[in-house]
Amino acid sequence: MSAPPPVVLITGASSGIGQAAALAFARRGAQVAAVARRAERLAELEGAVNALPAPHGDVLPVTADVRDPEAMRAAVAQTVERFGRLDVLVANAGVGQRGSLVDSDWDALETVLRTNIDGVLHSIRAAVPAMRRAGGGHIITISSVAFNLTSPYAAVYAASKASVSSLARSLRLELEADHIRVTDFLVGRTATEFNANRLGEGRRTGSGVPTMPAERVAEAIVKTVGTRRTTVVLRPFDRLVIWANVLAPGIMGRLARQQYR
Template sequence: MRKPESVVVITGASSGIGRASALRFAGRDTSLVLAARRAEALETVAEECRRRGARAVAVPTDVTDPEAVQELARRAVEEFGRIDVWVNNAAVGFFSPFLDVPLEDFRRVLDVNVMGYVHGARAALPVMRRQGRGVLVNVSSVVAEIAQPYTSAYSMSKAAVRALGVSLRAELSLDGLDDVNVCTVLPASIDTPFFRHAANYTGRAVEPMVPVSDPRAVARAVVSVARRPRREVAVGAMSRSMVLEHRLAPGLMEAMMARQVDASHLSEEHTAADTAGNLHRPSPDPETAAVSGGWAGRRRTAQRRILAAGLLVAGPLVVRRLLR
């Protein structure tokens, strides 16, 4: 029997980007250790990976618990002998004016999205250092470059994840560990169940911001950097364009981001009751244990694509005019 080429640990694997990444790795001579809070949803993706030819183990884990994350790493080594790739992906968020969000919700986002990644790195890197090789992949966001209104804690957390990657790469370089890599992936707005999970205190229904990308594109990027490590990868033309334009004209891009969030992230047509979403407990909705959030087939998809195309064309033109 052919020995698996790599052992991959993925947090937040029960839905969205994490689930898409697990399925992308499956069938590529890979053994998978999958983590999330929802045991039943986690087992379904593990079984799907097995059907694709991978060995897969489901380990229910709350990434805010450092001992649980250490146990996740121990299980990976116990089951498969090593950790070649660790994907920090578990994340939560809220939509709310800064002054309206409960402080316990603000703290929870930072605990999951920042400390969860810290716990993952502290579990994975000692194993990789002993091996002399490995790849830590941190899924951040384009909001690490351009923060959004109404998602203050999420934007902070993704900027912190990006900074963590820079700091860890510097330490590994100083220690001469050139074969232990830290990669940061920067997606934009993705069609995942995240927007159905999120806490919401705006009074308006949350929708993905234009343009909405396929989570499988992010999964391809995750697998790509795991196999050919790069410092940072912005996923999709819109994400790359936004990063470039923000560096060239930050004030303009921040103003455009604010207007775009208000116009397309929060519905003008549908209201929503206040909810803490899945911040403090997993979502009980089985439909959210999926790769897609179901947004791609909605009535507004064509409108989103048209607006996205307009932004991609107009943005660089505006920036170039400003720089003349």
């Protein structure tokens, strides 16, 4: 991380990867705007940051829904008002899904699409003007190894992450002249509330897939800020899954179907 410590806005900071990232940034002295819907969880995060050994950064809890563009513009405005600028966006908020593409309740599928796609777009569109005023910045998108996975019974989630990674690729070139970097994280299975909170009715065992702690993803996010990395894949296992899907999508899809159905 370059000095002075950056001002960072993290969406989905009330649990899992976002919460771990907020703590990791604050531990290094960064100022963190922590965005999510659950105010009580953000208050707990604020307490945890204040309990860190000094010196540490501050946290600004912001209760907002990433699906609401006005709320995201307000979140950025609050961040700039409190910390003076915005350097880093971690577009992390997201929800999982399980179940049939055709038979699932539309409300669940729509929530996944609106959160994982629109939410990332609203976050980026709100953050970039402030980064331009600051003379540059870094956007980190939290996608998934599922971005290119054949994913029967988690198809809408996989499609939403394909969108995130596609947006990141194009955005990187659109923002080059503004000195704003874009890094896409293709995250593998991580121990968070994500699986328990997947929307939809399907069954999912997920057996045999190695799980990593959220802190590992968080540390990698912190270390990526200021680098020119375009894509981050954390584990050899995740790399293997991504490449197996390129080379043998049908076989991988049948394996995945056994896990989800």
